[in-house]
Amino acid sequence: MSKLILFNKPYGVLSQFTDRKNPSPRATLSDYITVPNVYPAGRLDRDSEGLLLLTSDGRLQARIADPKFKMPKTYLVQVEGEPDDTALSALRRGVSLKDGLTRPAQAKPIASPDLWPRDPPVRFRKTVPDSWIELTIQEGKNRQVRRMTAAIGYPTLRLIRWSVGPWTLKEVPQGQWSEIDVG
Template sequence: MSSLYLLHKPYRMLSQFTDSEGRATLADVIDVPGVYAAGRLDYDSEGLLLLSDDGALIHRIAHPRHKQPKTYWVQLEGQMDESALKALRSGINLKDGPTRPAKARLMTPPALAPREPAIDPKRHPSTCWLELTISEGRNRQVRRMTAHVGFPTLRLIRASIGAWQLGDLQPGEWRRETLHAPRPAKSAKRSGKPTATRPRRHS
């Protein structure tokens, strides 16, 4: 049995618990001892971050070999067209090589808490929202992909990792799930249902 913590990482927060420069860290929003993040989100990205005190579980989630699909909600500058969507779906060539084909579709603006600071509508009068699902995790990959097809990213929120969803967690909130190990022998292919606690709300 392992505990997994689903956290909505706020904008401009590091995906770690300490920082010598005084920037916001995970220690500001989650007070569970001995947990570590399975992967990371950039300082200027928001959304779902998974944490656990189980090293094997962290490895299974974060290792590229397992190709956990990750879905992002991306606010873009401009109005993305079908040719750009087709390029993302086919895979594009970045400086570190071609990307795998992604799932990409335009979406209505998601119901999200306002970002602080907000995106200035005078500087960015025309924006759209993209839902993008990828199965790799290169450095700042989503931002590089959208820029490559001509639509810079203004805001980036990770909505899911594998089967785990951000849901209604607000920035700085988290919830715990208990994961039961698969049963041996005949039941080896089945795993227990995760049980979730109510989100912790922080002021």
């Protein structure tokens, strides 16, 4: 039985345990996770929030992080503007990025989710509306979701990974983690 940690990573936290490169240390996983010998299964950018999985099981880590397993990742994405069906259809077909065409995604508009406040808050502009979409992808190019929404003309303001495969943030408060056994 392997152990898996579901961590609700706050904005501004690095997806690693140390920050050796920066002379003024930034928040890292070691500020939140006290379990020894666990490592992230995949990454989540410093300016993204949400589900980060950690495990000590190398096979499980590879199954979660390796794109060949096509594990779906669902994001709640606050974007600048209100994407129309044409824009969402482009996400569903796949978007051309500098490093190639993305795989087709699942994309749909959603109501503003009931979430924890972000620190610092997202900047709002009175003249530009914002909205939320739920986006599910099965790959993990660098900063992919942000680049996809920008490519269709709706820049990402806030990005929260809600689930990876069968695991979700449903019961994990921001900045907290829970440990589960997986077969």
